[in-house]
Amino acid sequence: MIKHLVFGLILFVTTISGAQTAGPSSAAKVQIDVDQAKVRKSLIAFPSLQFFGNPSSSPSFNAVGAELYRTINNNLTVTSFFQFINPSAFLEDTTKVGLKPAPADANGFKFDSWKQIGAEFLIRGGFSLAGNDLTLEIYVYNVTKADLVFGKKYRGTTDVTRRIAHTFSNDLLEALTGIRGMFLSRAVFTSDRGGGGYREVYIMDWDGMNVEKLTNHRSVSLSPAISPDGTKVAYTAFVQRARTKTRNADLFLYDLQTAKRWLISYRQGINSGAFFSPDNEHIFLTISQNGSPDIYKIKQDGSMVGRITNGPRGAMNVEPAVSPDGKKIAYSSDRSGQPMIYIANVDGSNPKRVTFAGRYNSTPSWSPDGKKIAFSGWEADHFDIFTMNADGTNMVRITSSRKPNGKWANNEDSVWSPDGRFLMYTSNRTGSSQIYISNLDGSEERRVTSDSFNYFKPRWSKNLD
Amino acid sequence: MSPYQVPRDESLRKYLIGSVVVHGSLLLFFSVKAVFWSGEAINLQSAVRVDLVALPDKISTNTPPPGASPVPEKEKQPEKTQEAAKTPVSEKKPEPKTAVKVPEKKKEDDAINLEATKNRQKDALARLRQQAALEEIERKAEAEAKRQKALEAVRGSAQQYKGNVLSTGNSLTGLAKLQAESYIANVHSHMRQNWSLPDYLRRRNLNAEIVVKFDAQGNILAKALVRSSGNPTFDEIALSAVQNSSPVPPPPEKFVKIASVEGFLFRFSE
Numbered sequence: 001m002i003k004h005l006v007f008g009l010i011l012f013v014t015t016i017s018g019a020q021t022a023g024p025s026s027a028a029k030v031q032i033d034v035d036q037a038k039v040r041k042s043l044i045a046f047p048s049l050q051f052f053g054n055p056s057s058s059p060s061f062n063a064v065g066a067e068l069y070r071t072i073n074n075n076l077t078v079t080s081f082f083q084f085i086n087p088s089a090f091l092e093d094t095t096k097v098g099l100k101p102a103p104a105d106a107n108g109f110k111f112d113s114w115k116q117i118g119a120e121f122l123i124r125g126g127f128s129l130a131g132n133d134l135t136l137e138i139y140v141y142n143v144t145k146a147d148l149v150f151g152k153k154y155r156g157t158t159d160v161t162r163r164i165a166h167t168f169s170n171d172l173l174e175a176l177t178g179i180r181g182m183f184l185s186r187a188v189f190t191s192d193r194g195g196g197g198y199r200e201v202y203i204m205d206w207d208g209m210n211v212e213k214l215t216n217h218r219s220v221s222l223s224p225a226i227s228p229d230g231t232k233v234a235y236t237a238f239v240q241r242a243r244t245k246t247r248n249a250d251l252f253l254y255d256l257q258t259a260k261r262w263l264i265s266y267r268q269g270i271n272s273g274a275f276f277s278p279d280n281e282h283i284f285l286t287i288s289q290n291g292s293p294d295i296y297k298i299k300q301d302g303s304m305v306g307r308i309t310n311g312p313r314g315a316m317n318v319e320p321a322v323s324p325d326g327k328k329i330a331y332s333s334d335r336s337g338q339p340m341i342y343i344a345n346v347d348g349s350n351p352k353r354v355t356f357a358g359r360y361n362s363t364p365s366w367s368p369d370g371k372k373i374a375f376s377g378w379e380a381d382h383f384d385i386f387t388m389n390a391d392g393t394n395m396v397r398i399t400s401s402r403k404p405n406g407k408w409a410n411n412e413d414s415v416w417s418p419d420g421r422f423l424m425y426t427s428n429r430t431g432s433s434q435i436y437i438s439n440l441d442g443s444e445e446r447r448v449t450s451d452s453f454n455y456f457k458p459r460w461s462k463n464l465d
Numbered sequence: 466m467s468p469y470q471v472p473r474d475e476s477l478r479k480y481l482i483g484s485v486v487v488h489g490s491l492l493l494f495f496s497v498k499a500v501f502w503s504g505e506a507i508n509l510q511s512a513v514r515v516d517l518v519a520l521p522d523k524i525s526t527n528t529p530p531p532g533a534s535p536v537p538e539k540e541k542q543p544e545k546t547q548e549a550a551k552t553p554v555s556e557k558k559p560e561p562k563t564a565v566k567v568p569e570k571k572k573e574d575d576a577i578n579l580e581a582t583k584n585r586q587k588d589a590l591a592r593l594r595q596q597a598a599l600e601e602i603e604r605k606a607e608a609e610a611k612r613q614k615a616l617e618a619v620r621g622s623a624q625q626y627k628g629n630v631l632s633t634g635n636s637l638t639g640l641a642k643l644q645a646e647s648y649i650a651n652v653h654s655h656m657r658q659n660w661s662l663p664d665y666l667r668r669r670n671l672n673a674e675i676v677v678k679f680d681a682q683g684n685i686l687a688k689a690l691v692r693s694s695g696n697p698t699f700d701e702i703a704l705s706a707v708q709n710s711s712p713v714p715p716p717p718e719k720f721v722k723i724a725s726v727e728g729f730l731f732r733f734s735e
Contacts, residue, residue: 030723031730032653034706038661081665089589117593120605120663177665358520377520387521440668442523 041083045119047094050126058129071165075183080444089117099124111146117145132157136164182419184463188224188233193453201235208448225274226461234274253459264302275320284320296319308348311335320362323370330364354392365415374414382408385425398442401429418462651714659709672734673697681721683712703733
């Protein structure tokens with residue numbers, strides 16, 4: 001019996017050592033994944049736009065040309081795709097050659113003179129003015145391939161000069177990447193820029209131009225939202241009620257086309273954090289009439305559809321954000337003690353906690369493709385913007401900035417651009433809460449508003465063509 | 466009668482002897498194994514355990530700040546010329562001819578042009594040339610150094626593997642396996658040096674596969690796109706990344722055949 005035992009042991013030991021020497025065998029070919037490409041910008045040459053016409057008959061041509069050029073230039077800079085070649089390096093005098101390449105066009109430009117300075121892309125454009133009518137003729141060339149990317153003529157009046165520049169920029173991004181830009185989008189926000197300590201609702205172009213004031217409650221307005229079709233804005237304002245003389249956070253709906261507004265939710269307590277469903281039919285919001293704040297779904301006329309969250313007693317469930325496919329809802333809840341981000345089915349069933357890092361995570365926002373969520377996270381003493389996959393993996397910090405006094409700045413309330421390429425958020429790094437946009441790795445942050453007022457809760461619209 | 470059965474002294478002794486025999490034979494076995502079949506060195510790699518309880522830090526990238534000038538700045542000029550002058554001496558490499566040739570050719574063409582335009586053009590050209598020349602020199606010097614090392618490594622045992630030579634396979638173990646892994650890591654990082662994508666092609670989940678064959682010195686013999694990304698520009702950039710990587714680090718002996726006959730499959734992704 002002992003013999004057997006010993007033999008068994010030896011056999012066992014040899015099996016182990018045998019297994020060690022056998023080793024894994026790999027496939028016939030050696031495969032190497034080359035990933036993590038270095039990112040580079042494409043060198044682009046954008047000579048000033050030519051003016052086809054008589055300067056004396058249209059004295060405003062300089063201003064119009066400058067606005068077109070400036071707007072396109074800013075748009076393309078913001079994409080972070082391009083690096084503009086300094087015009088002093090150009091080898092060709094673009095005022096003397098045509099917009100089209102040489103062999104085909106007798107007075108055309110030469111691809112060679114752009115290749116030599118390393119340009120990958122070349123934009124050649126010219127415009128003409130007839131009274132108030134503006135025509136922009138513009139071509140984008142791939143210099144490396146000596147090929148046209150796309151070319152188009154845009155017509156409009158001079159008061160839509162920026163629109164023409166934005167439309168061209170959108171077309172260019174679409175031709176280059178297959179995905180349209182966001183340059184015709186706008187953003188709603190609240191701000192104290194009107195003075196008097198009030199916060200009113202405003203709308204502006206994504207680049208901070210054309211700011212319009214939407215409300216005049218002489219009160220504090222909160223959490224505006226713009227509908228997917230871009231026609232309506234929902235917002236909350238502390239408005240005094242005529243009968244009781246008390247103030248309550250009520251929800252209003254504002255029509256951008258008619259400038260009319262309706263009071264749609266005025267339940268006791270807060271009625272805030274509105275979010276339009278992707279189908280434009282419903283509004284999700286936080287209502288606190290039953291004690292602790294919970295998320296409800298109402299119609300645009302204010303009629304109640306149903307309660308979405310039914311959190312544990314005393315827990316708050318706020319800041320709803322419906323996924324672009326309309327199937328999920330993300331929100332923040334403190335049911336676990338600290339506010340964290342949860343995702344549930346859009347009817348509120350099957351809630352799952354997705355963030356565990358940090359001490360306080362709030363304001364979730366879905367990327368347009370529904371794959372990612374941006375949120376504000378608090379760790380030690382300030383908020384920063386983060387993105388993650390919708391399941392909570394692959395968390396990336398977008399912002400990290402200090403105030404002039406050396407303390408950490410708060411970066412909050414992020415929202416995605418309609419093309420999914422950028423995030424817009426507020427930051428108090430200058431001392432006041434201003435609006436910024438950033439690309440998705442946080443490498444290029446740009447300030448959108450530039451004054452000393454405060455801006456809050458931006459929400460980005462779709463392209464408003 | 467005790468309710469429990471206690472083993473008698475006799476059987477205890479039997480088990481003790483058994484235990485001694487078993488342990489003794491095990492000891493003997495391992496001693497013999499250790500003496501005569503010395504195992505291969507165990508590679509100890511440090512393991513890092515990361516608990517993600519905190520929010521991640523911001524990743525800094527190489528992208529220049531928004532305000533950065535898009536064109537090589539003038540202030541950098543003298544520094545660059547110095548470098549350019551220094552490098553060829555130490556590496557015994559002649560200045561690339563292109564640096565001188567082109568401005569001359571330009572002169573003939575632009576005989577009619579104004580002095581100012583000419584100067585400006587020359588300036589711009591010279592700047593670009595200078596940078597290109599510098600990059601070229603650096604690249605060549607680096608490649609040359611690698612080549613010399615490779616030549617030394619294979620000198621004497623240089624073998625030619627051409628034609629339909631049967632591969633012995635690459636199921637490697639122990640030290641050979643570690644060597645292979647480190648070589649693959651070398652090639653990987655070498656290739657990644659040259660792998661850059663324009664920003665506008667990112668986030669589109671593009672990937673392409675290229676088979677690359679190279680000789681014992683690492684010179685690329687052939688490259689073939691075996692799976693396109695569907696985007697011609699992406700494919701071109703991947704192919705030129707391969708071309709710019711020649712020569713790759715010279716393969717260790719066990720890899721020479723695989724490298725020159727089957728080739729390595731590179732899967733390029735963002």
